Amino acid sequence: MNFKRLVFAVLLSLALTFTLAGCQGGGKEVVHIYNWGEYIDESIFKEFEAQTGIKVVYQTYESNEVLYAKLKGGGANYDVIFPSDYMASRMISEGMLEKLNFDNMPNISKIDETYLNQAYDPDNEYTVPYMWGTVGIIYNPNMIEDEITSWGALFDEKYSGQILMFDNSRDAMGIALLYLGYSINTTDKAQLDEAYELLKSQSPLLQAYVMDQIFEKLEGGEAAIGPYYAGDYIVMLENNPDLLFCLPEEGSNVFIDCMCIPKGAKNKENAEAFINFMCETDIAIRNSIATGYSTPSKEAYEALPEEIKNNPIIYPGKDVLERCETFTNLPQDILDYYDTLWINLKS
Amino acid sequence: MKQHGSTFKGRHFFTIPYVVWMAIFVVAPLILVVVYAFTSKSGQLTLDNFTRMGSFWAVFTRSILLALIATIICLLVGYPLACALAREGPRLQRIFLMLIMLPMWMNFLLRTYAWMTILENTGLINSILSLLGLPNISIINTQGAVVLGMIYNYLPFMVLPIYSVLVKIDSSVIEAAQDLGANSYQVFLKIILPLSLPGVLSGITMVFVPSVSTFVISRLLGGGKNMLLGDLIEMQFLGSAYNPHLGSAISLIMMIIIVVCMMVMNRFGEGEEQAVIL
Numbered sequence: 001m002n003f004k005r006l007v008f009a010v011l012l013s014l015a016l017t018f019t020l021a022g023c024q025g026g027g028k029e030v031v032h033i034y035n036w037g038e039y040i041d042e043s044i045f046k047e048f049e050a051q052t053g054i055k056v057v058y059q060t061y062e063s064n065e066v067l068y069a070k071l072k073g074g075g076a077n078y079d080v081i082f083p084s085d086y087m088a089s090r091m092i093s094e095g096m097l098e099k100l101n102f103d104n105m106p107n108i109s110k111i112d113e114t115y116l117n118q119a120y121d122p123d124n125e126y127t128v129p130y131m132w133g134t135v136g137i138i139y140n141p142n143m144i145e146d147e148i149t150s151w152g153a154l155f156d157e158k159y160s161g162q163i164l165m166f167d168n169s170r171d172a173m174g175i176a177l178l179y180l181g182y183s184i185n186t187t188d189k190a191q192l193d194e195a196y197e198l199l200k201s202q203s204p205l206l207q208a209y210v211m212d213q214i215f216e217k218l219e220g221g222e223a224a225i226g227p228y229y230a231g232d233y234i235v236m237l238e239n240n241p242d243l244l245f246c247l248p249e250e251g252s253n254v255f256i257d258c259m260c261i262p263k264g265a266k267n268k269e270n271a272e273a274f275i276n277f278m279c280e281t282d283i284a285i286r287n288s289i290a291t292g293y294s295t296p297s298k299e300a301y302e303a304l305p306e307e308i309k310n311n312p313i314i315y316p317g318k319d320v321l322e323r324c325e326t327f328t329n330l331p332q333d334i335l336d337y338y339d340t341l342w343i344n345l346k347s
Numbered sequence: 348m349k350q351h352g353s354t355f356k357g358r359h360f361f362t363i364p365y366v367v368w369m370a371i372f373v374v375a376p377l378i379l380v381v382v383y384a385f386t387s388k389s390g391q392l393t394l395d396n397f398t399r400m401g402s403f404w405a406v407f408t409r410s411i412l413l414a415l416i417a418t419i420i421c422l423l424v425g426y427p428l429a430c431a432l433a434r435e436g437p438r439l440q441r442i443f444l445m446l447i448m449l450p451m452w453m454n455f456l457l458r459t460y461a462w463m464t465i466l467e468n469t470g471l472i473n474s475i476l477s478l479l480g481l482p483n484i485s486i487i488n489t490q491g492a493v494v495l496g497m498i499y500n501y502l503p504f505m506v507l508p509i510y511s512v513l514v515k516i517d518s519s520v521i522e523a524a525q526d527l528g529a530n531s532y533q534v535f536l537k538i539i540l541p542l543s544l545p546g547v548l549s550g551i552t553m554v555f556v557p558s559v560s561t562f563v564i565s566r567l568l569g570g571g572k573n574m575l576l577g578d579l580i581e582m583q584f585l586g587s588a589y590n591p592h593l594g595s596a597i598s599l600i601m602m603i604i605i606v607v608c609m610m611v612m613n614r615f616g617e618g619e620e621q622a623v624i625l
Contacts, residue, residue: 167571208570339588346574347405
């Protein structure tokens with residue numbers, strides 16, 4: 001057979017496949033969602049598609065910093081993203097987010113106003129709150145007899161070898177700063193140094209620095225105590241009902257994760273339709289129950305089952321929240337300093 | 348049929364896809380790494396990224412040391428295994444090769460996760476030890492566990508190149524040596540070892556290079572306490588500061604260290620075939 005003809009035939013069939021595949025995708029409206037892992041009830045996608053005819057393309061990330069790097073690197077093609085408070089503020093200041101058209105999102109009226117106009121987005125132009133929650137200490141009472149009330153437990157030699165710690169600099173330094181009585185958003189290098197010294201002295205007591213590995217290690221009794229998010233504690237209970245949660249007396253970090261549209265998103269209106277859909281009461285309830293995190297929707301909160309609504313771990317009282325602080329974006333030199341301290345800590 | 352790729356021009360045509368592939372996915376990223384390494388965030392030419400390298404001394408030495416230990420152990424375990432394998436009958440060879448390759452059919456991350464649960468204080472090994480009434484061992488979250496993870500994951504890359512060189516050694520060469528009165532010790536030292544050197548060198552390269560740049564193994568098995576080069580580079584992209592320029596500079600230094608190591612090794616095996624530089 002003539003070789004050229006063979007190549008031509010192969011190329012032609014390839015081209016045909018691609019154009020056909022392209023047609024299939026192109027004829028339908030889509031929205032590209034980029035969310036934290038395990039942070040949504042995925043069954044809602046079908047309903048959204050049935051309601052609007054917009055197809056959901058869903059991908060996940062594991063940290064705010066991954067999201068930031070992905071967008072900063074360019075070439076990312078997302079319509080809805082879920083940055084936390086401090087990351088939303090960083091993205092706003094760097095012009096990485098689109099202003100939202102709230103006329104397309106009437107359901108925003110269902111959000112409790114406490115969660116709007118936050119410091120990271122004072123005029124509430126770029127963000128819609130999705131979930132909120134606190135950070136606390138999760139521990140296994142079968143391994144630790146005392147009742148834990150303070151961040152000090154994480155620095156206590158008594159529990160040496162059984163302690164886990166956050167494997168990211170912002171959260172780990174935040175805990176040290178809280179224990180020392182400083183703001184988690186401090187830009188005072190002397191205070192940061194003090195927090196670093198505390199972490200350095202903690203290091204020999206630690207079993208490991210972890211992120212999501214904490215699930216397996218606390219559930220299985222491999223480690224006795226570690227700090228993590230309240231919502232994830234609720235999920236851990238399903239596998240180990242003995243675990244306890246403590247929101248330390250020194251106060252803690254309260255976070256709000258938002259829904260935003262990155263600059264240059266190709267399907268902005270679809271994205272707004274999706275965000276609006278996410279604010280619908282029954283959808284917000286389902287997401288909140290599936291993830292274990294707290295919903296900022298007034299209506300959804302009212303409609304929650306009593307045992308969730310009255311659970312002080314998921315919905316702590318005003319007095320507790322007053323002791324808590326949200327992360328704000330830090331100036332670049334302090335971010336660099338965080339990295340330097342973090343590397344020294346692990347060297 | 349006449350023009351069937353036999354002319355030089357025709358052969359040239361077939362290399363185009365590969366050349367294009369290399370240009371897009373190997374050469375272009377390398378150029379980008381170099382450009383990033385020598386520029387600052389504002390896009391100016393700078394050497395700042397390299398002057399900061401001194402503060403990472405501990406991370407560099409630890410990574411190289413752990414990778415070296417893993418490579419040496421892989422060699423000590425892999426060489427005898429490859430030797431034994433090369434002497435077996437073809438059927439047994441096939442079965443053993445399959446067994447060596449088998450773990451690689453599973454995802455790398457999954458295998459490392461499995462090791463985590465095997466080594467943990469409440470893990471498989473310690474559960475069995477407790478059942479037998481023996482004292483528990485605590486190995487998880489140590490540098491030893493990191494090295495173990497490297498050896499487990501990269502041992503096949505040591506065995507396979509050595510094996511493939513050993514099976515190609517002409518048995519008549521060995522017989523000739525024996526006929527001339529060499530004992531088995533001399534045969535090994537004077538015949539087999541020199542002839543297998545290219546395989547050893549590629550084996551070393553293929554174990555050392557991924558070991559020195561790994562980051563998942565140290566995170567899962569080392570408890571995140573021992574930062575390695577891979578972790579350091581990852582942190583420049585996914586840490587709080589986001590500094591791809593510094594990350595590129597560290598990557599560049601790492602590449603230079605690896606290339607220098609390979610060159611030294613190639614000198615070591617001079618006169619033999621060159622080791623594969625990845």
